[in-house]
Amino acid sequence: MLALERVGKTYPNGVHALERFSADIRLGEIVAIIGGSGCGKSTLLRAIAGLDRATTGTVTLDHTAITAPHAKIGIIFQEPRLLPWLSVADNIGFGLSELPANVRREKVARALARVGLTDKANAWPRELSGGQAQRVAIARALVPQPEVLLLDEPFSALDAFTRRDLQDHLLDLWNDTRPTLILVTHDVDEAVVLADRVLVMRPRPGRLFEEIKINLARPRDRNSPLFDNFKRRVLTALDRSLDRNVPDADAKSTAGEAMWW
Amino acid sequence: MAMTVELPALERTDAMTPRASSARLRRYARPALGLLLPVGLAALWELLVWLGTTGPHGIPQPIWDWLKWVGLPNGRLVPPPTRIFATIMELASSGELSRHISATLTRVAAGFGLGVIAGTILGAVSGYWGLARQLLDPTVQALRAIPSIAWVPLFILWLGIFETSKIALIAVGVFFPVYLGVMGAILSVDRKIVEVGRTFRLSGPAMIRRILLPAVLPAYVVALRVGLGLGWMFVVAAEFMGASEGLGYLLIDGQQLGKPAQIVAAIVIFAILGKTTDWLIEIATAPLLRWQDAFGRQSGAN
Numbered sequence: 001m002l003a004l005e006r007v008g009k010t011y012p013n014g015v016h017a018l019e020r021f022s023a024d025i026r027l028g029e030i031v032a033i034i035g036g037s038g039c040g041k042s043t044l045l046r047a048i049a050g051l052d053r054a055t056t057g058t059v060t061l062d063h064t065a066i067t068a069p070h071a072k073i074g075i076i077f078q079e080p081r082l083l084p085w086l087s088v089a090d091n092i093g094f095g096l097s098e099l100p101a102n103v104r105r106e107k108v109a110r111a112l113a114r115v116g117l118t119d120k121a122n123a124w125p126r127e128l129s130g131g132q133a134q135r136v137a138i139a140r141a142l143v144p145q146p147e148v149l150l151l152d153e154p155f156s157a158l159d160a161f162t163r164r165d166l167q168d169h170l171l172d173l174w175n176d177t178r179p180t181l182i183l184v185t186h187d188v189d190e191a192v193v194l195a196d197r198v199l200v201m202r203p204r205p206g207r208l209f210e211e212i213k214i215n216l217a218r219p220r221d222r223n224s225p226l227f228d229n230f231k232r233r234v235l236t237a238l239d240r241s242l243d244r245n246v247p248d249a250d251a252k253s254t255a256g257e258a259m260w261w
Numbered sequence: 262m263a264m265t266v267e268l269p270a271l272e273r274t275d276a277m278t279p280r281a282s283s284a285r286l287r288r289y290a291r292p293a294l295g296l297l298l299p300v301g302l303a304a305l306w307e308l309l310v311w312l313g314t315t316g317p318h319g320i321p322q323p324i325w326d327w328l329k330w331v332g333l334p335n336g337r338l339v340p341p342p343t344r345i346f347a348t349i350m351e352l353a354s355s356g357e358l359s360r361h362i363s364a365t366l367t368r369v370a371a372g373f374g375l376g377v378i379a380g381t382i383l384g385a386v387s388g389y390w391g392l393a394r395q396l397l398d399p400t401v402q403a404l405r406a407i408p409s410i411a412w413v414p415l416f417i418l419w420l421g422i423f424e425t426s427k428i429a430l431i432a433v434g435v436f437f438p439v440y441l442g443v444m445g446a447i448l449s450v451d452r453k454i455v456e457v458g459r460t461f462r463l464s465g466p467a468m469i470r471r472i473l474l475p476a477v478l479p480a481y482v483v484a485l486r487v488g489l490g491l492g493w494m495f496v497v498a499a500e501f502m503g504a505s506e507g508l509g510y511l512l513i514d515g516q517q518l519g520k521p522a523q524i525v526a527a528i529v530i531f532a533i534l535g536k537t538t539d540w541l542i543e544i545a546t547a548p549l550l551r552w553q554d555a556f557g558r559q560s561g562a563n
Contacts, residue, residue, distance in 0.1 A: 051456060069460045081457050085475040085552040095461045097471075126554035 032195035040206020074146035202241035372431025380439025388447025427499035434495035442484020446477035
C-alpha cells in the first residue's frame with residue numbers, strides 16, 4: 001500500500017505548491033488526480049516518484065519511506081523521454097540492465113509485442129510517431145514490473161483519437177500485472193474512463209479538495225448515461241475547487257510555471 | 262534525398278525499384294560535387310597562365326595588361342597547377358615529401374592527442390562538478406584569452422627549440438576548443454533525459470556511461486574537429502619557429518629561396534591532409550551518431 005501522509009512542498013523560490021496532502025492508495029488501484037493548473041498535481045507525483053523530496057510529511061510504500069527513486073515505482077512523463085541514441089528495443093530494456101542478456105531480450109520482445117511495436121524493435125526513436133513513442137515509454141516503465149506506476153499527463157500531447165486508443169491500451173496492460181496506477185491529468189474524460197477513484201485538487205496552495213469514487217465496471221462505455229453522470233460530478237467538483245478562490249491572473253501564471261518543473 | 266535512405270525497411274523495398282538507381286548515382290555523385298570547385302579553379306588558373314605564356318596574340322589589350330600585372334604570364338610567382346603538381350612529384354620521388362609530411366603529422370598527432378586528453382578530462386570535470394567549474398573555469402577562460410602564439414617564446418625557453426615546445430604549442434591550441442566543447446555539452450544535457458536515468462536509479466558512473474556520454478557525443482565530435490583544425494593551424498606556427506623538416510619548413514624554405522611552387526605545394530598538401538584527417542574523424546564517429554535527428558541528416562550529412 002502506498003501511504004501519503006500530510007505531504008507538503010514549498011519550493012526554494014517560495015512557491016507553496018502543495019499542502020498536507022493525505023491519501024492511502026491500495027495495490028492495484030487506479031487513482032486519477034485532477035485539478036486546475038498550479039494545484040500541485042505534478043509536485044505530488046514527483047514526490048511519490050522520489051524525484052523531489054517533500055518538505056513536510058511522508059510518502060511510504062509498504063512501510064518504506066520514499067525519498068529517492070525506488071525500484072517498485074515507475075513513472076511515465078508527459079513526453080516520451082526516450083533516449084535518442086538507443087533503438088526502441090534498447091529503450092524498453094533500459095531498466096533491465098542487471099538481468100542477463102537473454103532474459104532481457106525475451107522480456108523486451110514480449111513487451112514490444114504487447115504494445116504492438118515488434119516491427120519497430122530496431123528503429124530509432126526519431127522514426128516513431130508521438131503515439132508510438134509514448135507506447136514505448138509505457139513499455140519501458142512497465143517492463144521492470146513496478147508495483148506503482150505514476151503517469152504525469154501521459155497522453156496530453158496526443159491527438160484525441162490516439163489518446164483514446166492509448167487509454168484503452170493502458171488499461172489492457174494494467175490488467176496483466178495490476179500495478180497501482182496514479183494518473184495526473186486535466187482531462188475529465190480520461191480520469192473517469194480509467195480511475196477507480198478521482199482526487200480533485202484545488203490550487204494555491206495545492207491540496208485535496210474532493211474524492212469521487214467511480215463505481216463503474218470495466219470496460220466502461222464512454223457514451224453511457226452513468227459515465228456522463230460521473231463526468232458531471234467530477235466537472236462540478238472541479239468547478240467548485242476553482243471558484244472558491246477567484247484567481248488573479250498573475251498568481252495563476254507564476255504558480256503554473258512552477259508546476260512544470 | 263535522405264528521405265529514401267531513411268525509409269523503414271518495409272517501405273524501402275517498394276521504393277527501391279524505380280528510385281534506387283538514381284539514388285545510388287546521386288550518392289556517388291555527391292562527393293564529386295565537392296571536387297567541382299577546386300578542379301574548376303585549377304583549370305582556370307592553368308588556362309590563364311597558358312594564355313600568358315602564348316603571348317598577347319588575340320587577347321584584348323586591357324586583359325593582357327591585367328594578366329601581366331598579376332604576374333600570370335610567366336607563372337614564376339604564380340605557378341600553374343601543373344608546375345605545382347610537378348614539384349610535389351619531385352619532392353615525393355626524392356623521399357623528401359614523406360619525411361616532411363611524417364614530421365608534421367607526428368607533431369599534429371602528438372599535440373592533438375595531448376590537447377584532447379587534457380581538454381576532455383578538465384572539460385568533463387568542470388562540466389560535471391559545479392565546485393570544480395567555479396574553481397577552474399575562470400582561470401582556463403583567462404588563459405584562453407591569451408593568443409596561443411604568445412606562448413611561443415616561453416615554450417622555447419622552457420622546453421627547447423625541438424619537438425617538445427612544438428607539440429606543447431599544438432596541444433595548447435587543441436585544448437581550448439575541446440575543453441569548452443565538453444564542458445558546454447555536459448552543461449546542456451537535457452534535464453529530462455537525466456531524470457529518466459534517475460528514475461531507473463542509475464549510479465554515478467552508470468549515469469555518466471549510459472546517459473551523459475552518449476548525450477554529449479555529437480558536441481564532442483564537433484569539438485574534436487574544431488580542435489583538429491586548430492592543431493593544423495598551430496603546427497605551422499610551431500614549424501615557423503625553427504624546424505629543419507615538416508611542411509611548415511617547406512613553406513619557409515620556399516619563401517627564402519624564392520620557390521613559390523614549393524610554397525603552394527605545401528599549402529595544397531596541408532589542405533589535403535587537413536581535409537583527410539577531418540574526414541577520418543567524421544567517418545570514425547558516424548556509426549555512433551546515426552541516431553541523431555538533425556537537420557544535417559536530411560540535407561545529406563551521411
